[in-house]
Amino acid sequence: MKHYYKIFAIALILTISTQLSFSQNTNNGWSFEAGLSVVNLYPVGEDAPQGEFFDEFINLNDHGNLGVYLGVTRNLTNNLSITAKGTVNEISKWGEFGEADESVLVDNLKYYGLDAMVNYSFGKGKLQPFIAVGGGYTWIEEGPFNTFSTTSGTKNLIGAGTANGSIGLKYWISDKLGVNLQTTYKHAFKDYLPKHWDHNVGIVYKLENSQEVTIETEKVTTTESLWSFEVGVSVVDLFPVGEDAPQGEFFDEFINYNDHGNLGYYIGVTRNLTDNFSLTAKGTVNEISKWGEFGELDESVLVDNLKYYGLDAMANYSFGTGKLQPFVGVGAGYTWIEEGPFNTFSTSNGTDNLVGAGTANGSVGVKYWISDKLGVNVQTTYKHSFEDYLPKHWNHNVGLVYKINGKEKIEDDTVNDTDGDGVPNEYDLCPDVAGLANLGGCPDTDGDGITDKDDLCPEIKGTIAFGGCVDSDGDGIPDNRDACPELKGADNGCPIKVVETPTIEPVTPVIVERKVYFGYNSTKLDLNAKVLLNDLAASVTGDSNYSIAIEGHADSNGSKTYNYNLSLKRAEAIKSYLATKNLSSSFISISGKGDTEPASSNKTDEGRALNRRAELTINISAK
CATH class of the missing domain: 3.30.1330.60 (OmpA-like domain)
Structure with a gap:
């Protein structure tokens, strides 16, 4: 697969370019992260098709294999933490034999990794460099350069333990949201599993603080609305995605919807978790009639109204709480497109099959609230497919958003107020003596x-x-x-x-x-x-x-x-x-x-x- 380095760069730009002012770190006990994984089997100090240590280390176009990862981290002290991480990938690039053959390809070998790391970070501010050591277990499907079993005609998953070493950098955009850049060298304990590098870029979200004692406020929700519903127009564009014709280079004619846009509609529902963090589920229905172009003489390559369906889930972070709210989002989903001349997958003749695959999604957008309840959402999403037969594509949305409910107050039916002054004991600084509410229950x-x-x-x-x-x-x-x-x-x-x-x-x-x-x-x-x-x-x-x-x-x-x-x-x-x-x-x-x-x-x-x-x-x- 081509142009993975561009996808990596886009994800990095989308996360780093949207900065917020930083407030004091609260040393939350747990954090969750998700992002992109790039596995590189080349610069590991082995014979061809692998290469010398650090040779073409950042040449991800020739040697990088793109996947996804999920991780969870537990902070033990301000500097020391432990992380568990799972990685899913497919290996299509193994290395090179020389200048005449820049990339040695294999047949999309499945890759799975489970790893645990002990991390030590330097500093407690916005920017936190860190190092880590640990171990794990990695499985790679057998291929021409890692054959182990004697069974012919099958692709077996073979696995082995690894010793891992990492360096990385976290940048905290806010108290809860940050960006993680990390590279890990994984040394296998068995010859049949290759040594390799695993580079990660992801978004980190701190869960509720479990270490610092603060005043309990969970009984009153502070978000304006817990749920919102939206509906609008969806434009699917398969052209500017970094592929060969009839698809095109990244961002080429990005807003030329007349030649490349396919019109449909979408509906979505969003759950606000905090004033800035939310989760969205969305469904899209469309028909694909424009696939791309072959050149100036043929401005639009047409297909026969192929059915398109998408189900997606996104985690969103918005900047600001006023009328205008820019936001970014990451997530995943599953998309189906009816087979056509440029996405044929099945061997059945005379049938129009729906073929589907999972996608990794990244979004930027802006919401403008016309009133307390009603707003407009403008959003663009890049959807990267995990299978070659489902094309990468963009999905642009313009829709109306309606907040389903307003502020909600949840009160405890039983209020413990020993002195009867109207201030519950948990907030009363003088719980045994009646006092004034504006003085914390003290006289x-x-x-x-x-x-x-x-x-x-x-x-x-x-x-x-x-x-x-x-x-x-x-x-x-x-x-x-x-x-x-x-x-x-x-x-x-x-x-x-x-x-x-x-x-x-x-x-x-x-x-x-x-x-x-x-x-x-x-x-x-x-x-x-x-x-x-x-x-x-x-x-x-x-x-x-x-x-x-x-x-x-x-x-x-x-x-x-x-x-x-x-x-x-x-x-x-x-x-x-x-x-x-x-x-x-x-x-x-x-x-x-x-x-x-x-x-x-x-x-x-x-x-x-x-x-x-x-x-x-x-x-x-x-x-």
């Missing part, structure tokens, strides 16, 4: 916005800067620690006594402000936050009076109550950390603002990242 006796449990003066209305206390004389020392609360002074709040020595000016209290940022839906302190808090703790010496007020914030994702509770827990996390640095909890107060005081716009990822924060006000004065 605020003096009404100063600081819960009693964190208020240093719970019965006197004060300010956040002084931990809920007041400073009546304005000397920077709250009344609860001021020896002279009615007199302004620097000597424990009292005026400095007049002595014979020269007058010493009172020390001006120092007020320091700091900001700590959090990951999405997280209360976990990262390394930057801990370094900042360590420096803060070191600056508060034993000869200082101090009070620390911590104000938590959140971005606008989620309900007001949920965001308030999250902001309060962020402030609580900082207070707990400072307590481990020998700062007294009695001098630290916390409060939550939810999403009511954003520092930046909540319409962009960068703005929401700035809003996921806690602000610290530190009041320090000498004793």
Whole structure:
């Protein structure tokens, strides 16, 4: 089969060119990946038709065999993980004997691989190079260069164990979606199974986080609609697919639907899993009357209205949640085309047979939402067949999309609320004392916005800067620690006594402000936050009076109550950390603002990242 290197390049361009801004890695426990596999038996250090190590290593056109793979990975630490992978391929190119014969062909030998790898990645950012070692078992159907059995006239699958070594690179487009580029050398333990390379390019999706403890939010769905239905026009084009006439080169006359397009229709249904990730099932019905062209004198090669049916499933990732939503998709399906002059398969004469095969699919498209319920979908899909008798082709769609249902709230019938304040125990910071919902279920006796449990003066209305206390004389020392609360002074709040020595000016209290940022839906302190808090703790010496007020914030994702509770827990996390640095909890107060005081716009990822924060006000004065 020709032009596999072009297919490989297209898949790479479609995934890398659609970048999103990156937010902090949440170290999810499990990830799933799927993509293309290119098996190369040539540059492995063996005699012809195989070749020397790394000879024509990237010449995938002459030596590459295209297939698909699926994998699942379990992260053990931030750097160490284990992967299980399955590969399905067909071997048609074995190597070469010299310049006169660039590619030694074999008869589409079946290839199956099951492998397990231990991976070590370098870094935790967007770009993560990695190495891996492991083993597996590979089967290749017998052919002229790997004959093992003595049975003639049959093609037996022969298999052996392999020792594997890999290098690769993962690039995370978002918190959950990434691209994996990897090459693996597989050394067989038996002579009858050839050594070979397995190159992979795929899309990686992180499953739900199973390691980090976060606030439970699954009881309320946040996607606008769980299901959507679409119907529209399908245009099947068999011409610009990188094959010989009457088909043509990749993207040649790509939008010439008049000469090459075959009109039909499609229906589809989509299930949204998150705001960006969805699954689609689609059925297509068409008739093929235009197959391609032989040249300028014959613009369109016609066939006799061959029936076309397609069933496909796709995993989609959309960029953005506004009206205009570009997206990419990968998946697979099964397509049937009635036999004709350019796709004859059966030996029956006088019958029109439907012949079908599996396909690997890649899509790009854009959806535009006219209203909350109704939208337009424009999409193009490349469908690569696993069998020679089914042609590769493009399937372009234009259709209307209708969201079947709106927001859906799933509530638990039994709410456990011990103190009866309307805040369930799982969200109540004070589950045994009735309080206010906007303060996480805790009471605020003096009404100063600081819960009693964190208020240093719970019965006197004060300010956040002084931990809920007041400073009546304005000397920077709250009344609860001021020896002279009615007199302004620097000597424990009292005026400095007049002595014979020269007058010493009172020390001006120092007020320091700091900001700590959090990951999405997280209360976990990262390394930057801990370094900042360590420096803060070191600056508060034993000869200082101090009070620390911590104000938590959140971005606008989620309900007001949920965001308030999250902001309060962020402030609580900082207070707990400072307590481990020998700062007294009695001098630290916390409060939550939810999403009511954003520092930046909540319409962009960068703005929401700035809003996921806690602000610290530190009041320090000498004793």
